[in-house]
Amino acid sequence: MTDRAAWQRLDADDPLRAFRERFELPDGVIYLDGNSLGALPRATPGRVAALLHEAWGRDLITSWNKHGWIDLPTRVGDKIARLIGAAPSEVAVADSTSVNLFKLLSGALDLAPGRRVVLSDRGNFPTDLYIAQGLVGLRGGGLALEVVDEARVAAAIDATTAVVMLTHVNYRSGRMHDLAALTAAAHRAGALMLWDLSHSAGAMPIDLNAAGADFAVGCGYKYLNGGPGAPAFLFIAARHQAGIRPPLSGWMGHVAPFAFDHDYRPAAGIARNLCGTPAILSLVALESGVDLMLEADLAAVRAKSRALGERFWARVTERCPGRFALASPADPAARGSQLCLSHPEGYAIVQALIARGVIPDFRAPDILRFGFAPLYTRYVDIWDAVEQLADIMATRAWDAPQFHTRAKVT
Numbered sequence: 001m002t003d004r005a006a007w008q009r010l011d012a013d014d015p016l017r018a019f020r021e022r023f024e025l026p027d028g029v030i031y032l033d034g035n036s037l038g039a040l041p042r043a044t045p046g047r048v049a050a051l052l053h054e055a056w057g058r059d060l061i062t063s064w065n066k067h068g069w070i071d072l073p074t075r076v077g078d079k080i081a082r083l084i085g086a087a088p089s090e091v092a093v094a095d096s097t098s099v100n101l102f103k104l105l106s107g108a109l110d111l112a113p114g115r116r117v118v119l120s121d122r123g124n125f126p127t128d129l130y131i132a133q134g135l136v137g138l139r140g141g142g143l144a145l146e147v148v149d150e151a152r153v154a155a156a157i158d159a160t161t162a163v164v165m166l167t168h169v170n171y172r173s174g175r176m177h178d179l180a181a182l183t184a185a186a187h188r189a190g191a192l193m194l195w196d197l198s199h200s201a202g203a204m205p206i207d208l209n210a211a212g213a214d215f216a217v218g219c220g221y222k223y224l225n226g227g228p229g230a231p232a233f234l235f236i237a238a239r240h241q242a243g244i245r246p247p248l249s250g251w252m253g254h255v256a257p258f259a260f261d262h263d264y265r266p267a268a269g270i271a272r273n274l275c276g277t278p279a280i281l282s283l284v285a286l287e288s289g290v291d292l293m294l295e296a297d298l299a300a301v302r303a304k305s306r307a308l309g310e311r312f313w314a315r316v317t318e319r320c321p322g323r324f325a326l327a328s329p330a331d332p333a334a335r336g337s338q339l340c341l342s343h344p345e346g347y348a349i350v351q352a353l354i355a356r357g358v359i360p361d362f363r364a365p366d367i368l369r370f371g372f373a374p375l376y377t378r379y380v381d382i383w384d385a386v387e388q389l390a391d392i393m394a395t396r397a398w399d400a401p402q403f404h405t406r407a408k409v410t
């Protein structure tokens, strides 16, 4: 038996193996970017087609009641709640992650009068930092965003900290913060905790309520497989909901949108954090992805994701010795569901891989990012991807001129 055959055996024994068939995956492609855009669940086109023809096409505007469109943001939110350790009515689906960060950060600052610092880490995803910069500028009053190195976050929380805002799994390195420990550290100092779960929801078990987290947001289009531009989710712990004053006081968050009152009065509970008309086509696609994820055992998902990452790095060191630095933590327990390599020619190497049907992505300045989506990434995919990588490095295939031209999206 060859080594590759042994890896095929791992796939045959994989408790999650049946899920791969539930996704539309093109032949000849090894998709290692589900951490950026999840693959298409096979059920989604049918569900979207039914929405188009049987709801929008046939029942027109009566669908808001007849097909329950009006409740979709909270219905899908209740389902996502089960993936992140939240209670029903603590999660809603709306807008983008960026917009939800703005809403929740503003709500959190209202709950922390007299404190002036939003604390984050330097490596946080840019939109998180940009949104915080915009919001503190808008609110004035001496508020400031402070960023420190990842390892220094806990030590930097003090009596001036209003909100600690962190991404659970770092988009570039895959490094995972200790969600429970940092939430506890924030609370010990009297600060609130806001998590961005974009790179962890659907990739591992998360228990927001066990940790006592205050707020969270996350993307619908990554491990939740909701489709390009899928709406995002927001979580507000039940104890804070009545005290939140939404900064985007749109009619969908009004207590009675169809009363058409002149004055804004927030809805009770999580619904006040909705703003405008929900994107129904996208919500239905997201619901399909979430339904599929709910069938999976997240502990098994995490175990496989760790194994894929460990095996990937072991093969890279065997087949491409000395060529790449590991840009993720060496300890698999400290990583999310991705593994990152650094190389000065990272962009060209990623393009050469894509030309051969292996799809990771590139993050400036020098990171090759390989994401593992345990519902559809196989062990044999890791083997084959590293074989291609080794060949591209040995033959310098990456050095062809077409691989050096930067596209808009990397």
Ligand SMILES: Cc1ncc(COP(=O)(O)O)c(C=O)c1O
Pocket (backbone or CB within 6 Å): 096, 097, 098, 099, 125, 127, 128, 167, 171, 196, 198, 199, 219, 232
């Ligand atoms: C951690 C994190 N937050 C937010 C976003 C993007 O949010 P939005 O949906 O607003 O584009 C990303 C996108 O990759 C991300 O990785």
